[in-house]
Amino acid sequence: MSSIFILNVFGYYIDIIGGRCQIAAMAQREKFHHGDLRHTLIEAGHSVLNEGGVDQLSLRDLSTRAGVSQSAPYRHFKNKEALLQELIDGGLHELMLAYQEAADLAASPKERLRRACHAYLAFAADRPGLFQLVFESNGKFSATSISSSDDSPSFVLFVKMVAAAAPGLPEDKRLEAASACWSVIHGFASLKSHGEFPKEVDETSLQINVVDIAIAAIRQIV
Structure with a gap:
């Protein structure tokens, strides 16, 4: 049978x-x-x-x-939320590796910070969906607070690069300076990821200027 x-x-x-x-x-x-x-x-x-x-x-x-x-x-x-957290953790780790690569460059502290800023913008451009999940999602899966905390390896390294690029910066102002720098590049990344810039704008040139402005911002913290 x-x-x-x-x-x-x-x-x-x-x-x-x-x-x-x-x-x-x-x-x-x-x-x-x-x-x-x-x-x-x-x-x-x-x-x-x-x-x-x-x-x-x-x-x-x-x-x-x-x-x-x-x-x-x-x-x-276990569920969709577990997968989302895995994607967020992977995204933050990917960003950490990019920062570490910038930090290991044989260059001036200012140039290393510049490369780190461009690495952040490259992450946002290359992984737009992941970038929005990590930094812009509403609710408990928004990682913005995670990435800006002292417990985030990527942000800790970013703060160290900011401090190295501004040696006269008071220690108690380093976190504020890093947040100011991050605010500028994140604003550009967010607007670009949503296609908010006018078509006439040269985004490549704008990105270079934005990074310079972000680095200059740390010197305004007193």
């Missing part, structure tokens, strides 16, 4: 004939057996963020994109 297979809710084919109750994992489960699915879901999440923003992101849609059952993502992420 031939076997009959049904697909259960967990994405497995179950052989219900012959008393064997044999469970065969789906091909996609084998494909992602070594954790590839987690990485695939994160990359798919980045794609959705860039295409339509955080409101368009769902684990159901990501499972379709990954070609797995709708239950499969839950083996890696």
